Amino acid sequence: MTRRQSFSRILVGFDGSAAGWAALSWGAWEACSSGAELVVLHAWGDVTRCRAPHVPDWAPAEEADRKAIAETVVSRAAATVRAGYPKLVVRPLLCRDRAARALPRHSETADLLVLGGDFTGLPHPGGLPHPRRHP
Secondary structure, eight states, X not given: OOOOOOOSEEEEEOOSSHHHHHHHHHHHHHHHHHTOEEEEEEEEXXXXXXXXXXXXXXXXXXXXXXXXHHHHHHHHXXXXXXXXXXXXXXXXXXXXXXXXXXXXXXXXXXXXXXXXXXOTTXXXXXOOOSSXXXX
């Protein structure tokens, strides 16, 4: 019999993609199972220089518009989790920064970081599950 690992704070990096929703779902389940707080981090900032293909081009949008869209993304994600796990403590976290900087900084106080992504190109036999778990 294996003992279940206990966490007090789980951080999910959420970008609104399909992989992000998968990570959010898995992170919520893990938080509920372990009694942890779930923090949903959505980073936004200068996405015109470095952006994923599924992120729209923000160049014509004003700063306030970009912030409002980012707030909507993280709020909807948190609301979706709360609907499925009403007793779970869910904290949305909006960061005006790139994910590459925001995730390491905020993961320092988390017990578990959950990220979604397409890992099919990595050289691991048998592929990797989606999302990956990094204790």
